[in-house]
Amino acid sequence: MVGLVAATAAGRRHARTVAAAWPHARLVEAGSAADALRAAWRECDAVVAFLATGAVVRILAPLLGDKHTDPAVVVVDEAARHAVALLGGHAGGANDLATEVGALLDARPVVTTATDAVGLPGLDTLGWPVEGAVAAVSRALLDGEPVRLVADATWPLPALPAHVHVEVARPPTGSRTALAAAAPIAGTPDVDDGAADAGDGGGADGWRILVTDRIVPVDGRTVVLRPPSLVAGVGSSRGVPAAEVTDLLRRALADAGLSPASLRCLASVDLKADEAGIRAAAEAYGVPLETWPAADLAAVDVPHPSEVVRAAVGTPSVAEASALRGGGTLLVPKTASAMATVAVARHAPRGRLALVGLGPGAADLRTPRAVAELRRAAVVVGLDQYVDQVRGLLRPGTRVLASGLGAEEARARAAVAEATAGHAVALVGSGDAGVYAMASPALEYADDRIDVVGVPGVTAGLAASALLGAPLGHDHVYLSLSDLHTPWEVIAGRIAAAAGGDLVALLYNPRSRTRDWQLGAALDAFAAHRPPDTPVGVVRNASRPGERVHLATLATLDPALVDMYSVVVVGSSQTWVVAGRMVTPRGYRWRS
Numbered sequence: 001m002v003g004l005v006a007a008t009a010a011g012r013r014h015a016r017t018v019a020a021a022w023p024h025a026r027l028v029e030a031g032s033a034a035d036a037l038r039a040a041w042r043e044c045d046a047v048v049a050f051l052a053t054g055a056v057v058r059i060l061a062p063l064l065g066d067k068h069t070d071p072a073v074v075v076v077d078e079a080a081r082h083a084v085a086l087l088g089g090h091a092g093g094a095n096d097l098a099t100e101v102g103a104l105l106d107a108r109p110v111v112t113t114a115t116d117a118v119g120l121p122g123l124d125t126l127g128w129p130v131e132g133a134v135a136a137v138s139r140a141l142l143d144g145e146p147v148r149l150v151a152d153a154t155w156p157l158p159a160l161p162a163h164v165h166v167e168v169a170r171p172p173t174g175s176r177t178a179l180a181a182a183a184p185i186a187g188t189p190d191v192d193d194g195a196a197d198a199g200d201g202g203g204a205d206g207w208r209i210l211v212t213d214r215i216v217p218v219d220g221r222t223v224v225l226r227p228p229s230l231v232a233g234v235g236s237s238r239g240v241p242a243a244e245v246t247d248l249l250r251r252a253l254a255d256a257g258l259s260p261a262s263l264r265c266l267a268s269v270d271l272k273a274d275e276a277g278i279r280a281a282a283e284a285y286g287v288p289l290e291t292w293p294a295a296d297l298a299a300v301d302v303p304h305p306s307e308v309v310r311a312a313v314g315t316p317s318v319a320e321a322s323a324l325r326g327g328g329t330l331l332v333p334k335t336a337s338a339m340a341t342v343a344v345a346r347h348a349p350r351g352r353l354a355l356v357g358l359g360p361g362a363a364d365l366r367t368p369r370a371v372a373e374l375r376r377a378a379v380v381v382g383l384d385q386y387v388d389q390v391r392g393l394l395r396p397g398t399r400v401l402a403s404g405l406g407a408e409e410a411r412a413r414a415a416v417a418e419a420t421a422g423h424a425v426a427l428v429g430s431g432d433a434g435v436y437a438m439a440s441p442a443l444e445y446a447d448d449r450i451d452v453v454g455v456p457g458v459t460a461g462l463a464a465s466a467l468l469g470a471p472l473g474h475d476h477v478y479l480s481l482s483d484l485h486t487p488w489e490v491i492a493g494r495i496a497a498a499a500g501g502d503l504v505a506l507l508y509n510p511r512s513r514t515r516d517w518q519l520g521a522a523l524d525a526f527a528a529h530r531p532p533d534t535p536v537g538v539v540r541n542a543s544r545p546g547e548r549v550h551l552a553t554l555a556t557l558d559p560a561l562v563d564m565y566s567v568v569v570v571g572s573s574q575t576w577v578v579a580g581r582m583v584t585p586r587g588y589r590w591r592s
Helices: 009-021 033-043 053-063 094-105 114-118 134-143 242-255 276-285 294-298 307-313 319-324 368-376 384-393 408-420 439-445 460-468 488-500 518-527
Strands: 002-006 025-027 046-050 072-076 082-087 108-110 130-132 147-151 164-168 207-211 222-225 230-236 263-269 289-292 329-336 340-346 351-357 379-383 399-403 424-429 450-455 476-480 504-508 535-540 548-553 566-570 576-578 581-583
Touching: 002 009, 002 033, 009 025, 009 046, 009 094, 033 046, 033 053, 046 094, 053 072, 053 082, 072 094, 082 094, 094 108, 114 134, 130 134, 134 147, 134 207, 134 222, 230 242, 230 276, 230 319, 230 329, 242 276, 242 329, 242 340, 263 276, 263 319, 276 289, 289 294, 294 319, 319 329, 319 340, 351 368, 351 408, 351 439, 368 384, 368 424, 368 450, 379 384, 379 408, 384 399, 384 424, 399 408, 408 424, 408 439, 408 450, 424 439, 460 504, 460 535, 460 548, 460 566, 476 488, 488 504, 488 518, 504 518, 518 566
Parallel strands: 002 025, 002 046, 046 072, 082 108, 147 164, 147 207, 207 222, 230 263, 263 289, 351 424, 351 450, 379 399, 379 424, 476 504
Antiparallel strands: 072 082, 130 222, 230 340, 329 340, 504 566, 535 548, 535 566, 576 581
16 A cells, blocks of 8 residues: 655645555545654555655654665655655665656656666565675675676576676586585586686675575675575375474475575465465465476376375375476475475576567657566667667666667577576567567567567557557558568458458558569559548658658559658548548447
């Protein structure tokens, strides 16, 4: 719940705007503004105060406890010009809250957290548990001091600046037990070729970021990030107490030198999906419970199968099979208490591929989610001219793989390869990544080893439609006139179907220097089914410098006005021009 506190009529007006937009926000009133602010502090997860910053500081100062438990506080001035993240920038989410409030009130978010100000990812903002000297190592990152990042594997982290020297330990080999799987991350690691040596990163006394699920010594110059690498398989008798499951798992992890903060989930057979003790144990560890059919678990190769278990639940293993399902290395073989059994496996990192549509060109038509994914990525892949549009948004240290026209397949393969290696990758394109862009070629090569995130974008067709009026008010179709990948005979058949179906048509790739006749052929096909005065709109460089809008008809359009930077919109038989704008009626009954 977000508590809203205001003292003046203007402040209350701004607060009502926020409350009307957010179901999770409410105006807190309790006598004076000071009393209301104290009440919001006690009762809410976050506070937006429409008060002077100094007043908020004086009122809340005696109440401050710990940044991990105190609510976030954002202060908005009387004129709603600024939304200041005052307390709990990272830990409480005040930085994000200030941005959201700013977007709602058209106020400028003011974020003074140092890492945010210079474009570095905060160590406590990565979504993973973090331990150790967070403030000290963050200062070292800000000051440009050498920092070593030592990891068990390549994890999809955001870009890090050049003075962070990344060392990735080689995968363990040999026995699938805890002792054989443990590599000495706290000491000098066995690193891949090209990793920096200790002299570049501070040596034994230097600044370090360790990415590991193991319990390691931590000093005042070390931060430990806990990746979600461990899956705990759990089996039990009916009615097992939650305390028995949590205690057994706690001991198993401790004996193996593993941190419970790296638990990804608890897992079991689907017969245990409603087992209260297992569900409560998952809740106690703050992770989900995933369950699988017995037949799926029976197909998993385990070191300690049991025919007794098979007879009872239909699979020779519950704990080990649940931990290992989907691959992984068994670190803790099944260990039992009176009513419970647990096993723990380490799973390899999954790379992350974001397919990002940048929109038609204008920065204000680029979605906030697209910007967030660009800043989330360590590797950005794209056409050179599209990458140039967003270089200013990338974090320091982002690796850019840009190439020219005609290299679409190579870009798709490169993006998937980087994600498969464990990196966080953004593959960018104009418009929407799934519309005549890079999503489909990339997904042809991607397999289930990586996570894929689609980020919708405003297409050139939508931008053109908005400039022309409302030509897409009824059924419509997108068609590309490029025969580089599709034979013209196939394209011509689709044009004929769209023309015969009386659909509004958006024509992409309409005309180039070497393809100068296809547009005329397409217009002739539409003219065979529609009146000669059917509106046709041409938009060149929609939302970009040199934007041009031209309105004509099937009879009057000159194809020479069209090039590859254009989108052509052919109206249906119902489309007409109203006050210089194309309109395709929706056909609402009330119109008649």
